[in-house]
Amino acid sequence: MTRFKHIYYVIFTLLVLSSCVKEVTLQPFELPDLVQDFVRKVECFDQENAALIATDGGVLLLYGEEKEQVILDADRFPDLNLIDWENTEVLYSSATETFWVIQDSVFMTLDRSKRLNIHIDQTQFNISTSNYFDYVLSNEGELHRIGFYKELWAGSSSGFTTDLYIGIYKYLGNLNNTWEEYQTEMIIKSDNVSDPNSVFTADGDLLIATNPQYIVSSFTKSITEFTLIGKAGASFDYETMYMPYLNSTSGRLIGLERIPDINSPLQNILTTVVNENDVQLVSLESACQFPEFSRGVVKLVDNNADVARFYIRSSSSQPNGESNVLGYLLSYDLSNSNCDLLSIQASSELPNSSSIQDIDVLGNTVYIGTRNGLFIYDLETLAISGYINQLLEYYL
């Protein structure tokens, strides 16, 4: 009988041992085939830690330090096929974690919850300057359009010039299909008219980088509070600066003379101190020693404090014996006029720059969009790899 009692020990042991089983789960993850398609656009928002990569197969959004992927496949979101990515403007709001893709009258929002909303703007702007718009997101993520709502002859003393009145329009969303208009008394002379490029400051003021420059501290239906600062540049006519960036610490405003592209590289950048009249024109090629086989600055990558970073495209045909370079990242520090040039080396996977469509930088990673898919260049290891390869290494 005593010996039978020992059976209990055995049973007890088996029970304890069975409770020792650990459990692990191998989670599936999305492997975006679309990053192997023709890449049309790469837009990284370095300070907000977000990126949009548009390809013929759809759109890949990246969020946060972990670069969380949100994949919108064109098969499931056929509205993506409406977009001509090469002619779009992409904005991002970290407040709503939403990308805005704007092309003519098509507005598209894509967010972290994999929602895609599209809206065709039916608004009619009847004045002759209706093409001159700028879109900007407020710090709360609301889309604003800066345009002109009225054009009046400036009087006989001004000859044929007219006064263009700036209007601020707040987007009310798809359901309303409207913009809320705020008519202002801010005026641009027609001989200075250009895109009214703008930016919201950290304090929530709206800075309109035209000539004169306006800083709008508040606007309502009845009244707009603004500060006017006339701008002038030595030996050149200043009208506006594209893609303005305000360094809130130094008060320096940095912008481009025009939007660069592959066929018309950027020559100059513009700088001004917000509260001063003087505008400086900086020739990048004069200020910095450009590499021999380059095709000029084709993109503003990002701004951080007083440092503006650009992508210089290299010539796709480099002489034999030269190590192939896909391009260069040029960092220009406005505070001391220092230039820093970093070459992006080619590899067997991406031997030259001929297939590169777009490029941008997020953190220490250069995202290179090509006709054959998305590639990644690590600025620490200086190694290049296909995005999908790196994804496999990351997850597995």
Add this chain to the structure above:
Amino acid sequence: MKLRVLVLLLFFSFGFHQHGFSQNSEGSTSVYFLSFKHFKSSFRKELGFSFLSHYAVSPVMAEYNLVASGVSYPQPVFNRLFGVFAMTYEPQFRLMELGSNMSISLDLPITGALSTVDLRTRSGISYSTEEVTANDISTGIYAKERSSSLGALNSELGALLSLNLFQGSTIENTNGAGLSFSAGVNYITAPLMMNFLEGYQRSDYQGMLSWASVVSRLGLRFGRVSMYYMIGVNPTRVIYFGDMGNEKRTLSNTYNRFSISFRLGR
């Protein structure tokens, strides 16, 4: 985990003690510790054999990338060995003897086995560490496979703490049969010989060719003959998903082996 097993052993020890085993004529239990002076009386050695009864699965060593409809379903990859024939030499050191019917020993089984070894998924895909290139991916290949098994032969080195009862527990015990309960760690290296016909290199599979398993063992002793069944006691249940998104479960880090051993010497 190891601590838990030790507590269990002490629990057993306490339990048997309470039931009056190993008491001398005065009613108190005599305790004898391993002494190098009388080493031979505390030492026992066995030679064991297994035939087609030896199967082990390593912890998850890698993940195989199964891709369907733009989603990757990582499949667990294990080092799996199947022993055809195994031979074990096992020295046993009785650390403590409680009376003449019970002892606690340190057993060190050293095993060499003729076995087939492969790194594979549960569905039988042989995993390869060969790099997946961008060209592979563009043609829909997301993971590489081997065409034949990784290698053969394996070795094991165990360290077990055993509670021995009756026959075989002490040198003077004359019972006809005995029992042993063991717990410890078994370190496995597999394969010992890579498949040279396919040119597989050990360096390509670093970190995947050896592992340690926590094991327990039940032994039955009859005279010179002992029968052992050793089992892995710290398995991991791996939950993963098939290419239809269906959940699957399997156990990794398992060990099973039945062997018959013969006492060498006294």
